[in-house]
Amino acid sequence: AQSVTQLGSHVSVSEGALVLLRCNYSSSVPPYLFWYVQYPNQGLQLLLKYTSAATLVKGINGFEAEFKKSETSFHLTKPSAHMSDAAEYFCAVSNQAGTALIFGKGTTLSVSS
Amino acid sequence: NAGVTQTPKFQVLKTGQSMTLQCAQDMNHEYMSWYRQDPGMGLRLIHYSVGAGITDQGEVPNGYNVSRSTTEDFPLRLLSAAPSQTSVYFCASKIVAGDRSYEQYFGPGTRLTVT
Numbered sequence: 001a002q003s004v005t006q007l008g009s010h011v012s013v014s015e016g017a018l019v020l021l022r023c024n025y026s027s028s029v030p031p032y033l034f035w036y037v038q039y040p041n042q043g044l045q046l047l048l049k050y051t052s053a054a055t056l057v058k059g060i061n062g063f064e065a066e067f068k069k070s071e072t073s074f075h076l077t078k079p080s081a082h083m084s085d086a087a088e089y090f091c092a093v094s095n096q097a098g099t100a101l102i103f104g105k106g107t108t109l110s111v112s113s
Numbered sequence: 114n115a116g117v118t119q120t121p122k123f124q125v126l127k128t129g130q131s132m133t134l135q136c137a138q139d140m141n142h143e144y145m146s147w148y149r150q151d152p153g154m155g156l157r158l159i160h161y162s163v164g165a166g167i168t169d170q171g172e173v174p175n176g177y178n179v180s181r182s183t184t185e186d187f188p189l190r191l192l193s194a195a196p197s198q199t200s201v202y203f204c205a206s207k208i209v210a211g212d213r214s215y216e217q218y219f220g221p222g223t224r225l226t227v228t
Contacts, residue, residue: 009153032215034215034216036219042221042222043117043203043219043220043221043222044156044203044219045219046216046217046218049215049216051212051215090155090156092156094215098209098214098215099144099161099163099169100146100158100161100171100172101148101156101158101205101217103155103156103157104155105153105154105155106153106155
């Protein structure tokens with residue numbers, strides 16, 4: 001069965017600093033991995049996805065993630081944080097049948113000026 | 114396209130009351146699903162459907178019923194609401210085949226409180 005672990009429920013950075021949100025997955029088959037962002041009182045927006053093509057995936061708003069099979073990781077990064085990046089971020093893996101997303105518990109990103 | 118729409122945005126129920134959360138999509142997606150979001154728990158799948166007349170259970174189906182009579186609509190029914198069903202409910206949809214078949218599109222959510 002697939003599962004996702006997000007390390008750190010809350011990450012705080014200064015504006016302009018590197019953003020690193022950690023995600024480790026467990027999957028018995030090649031995974032399909034996703035990062036979603038949720039702004040306050042809104043739905044989920046897809047940031048980026050890994051579907052077995054390039055291991056470095058670029059998404060919207062300057063975010064990217066690298067799939068590392070040897071480490072079973074799919075960490076999300078952004079070189080320079082902006083105040084507007086403050087939100088909750090979810091890592092997710094698709095089940096093998098493609099009928100469900102299994103989500104991590106989420107990481108809240110705070111950005112200070 | 115309006116995408117995935119949900120009504121109502123907010124609802125307060127008393128224990129034992131029933132209600133239906135509405136979800137509609139105008140993207141002709143075969144797959145639709147319902148998730149609930151609870152603090153510190155991420156999102157968990159309640160029910161899903163891969164087409165009209167076809168539904169199946171997810172991780173947390175107890176207390177919820179669904180049906181799918183059209184491609185566009187996928188309502189979620191709470192027959193007898195309980196405080197444990199206080200949550201934010203998200204509907205999502207996607208295609209079932211092709212390059213983007215694993216990418217789900219989420220609605221804005223319904224915030225439900227059961228007292």
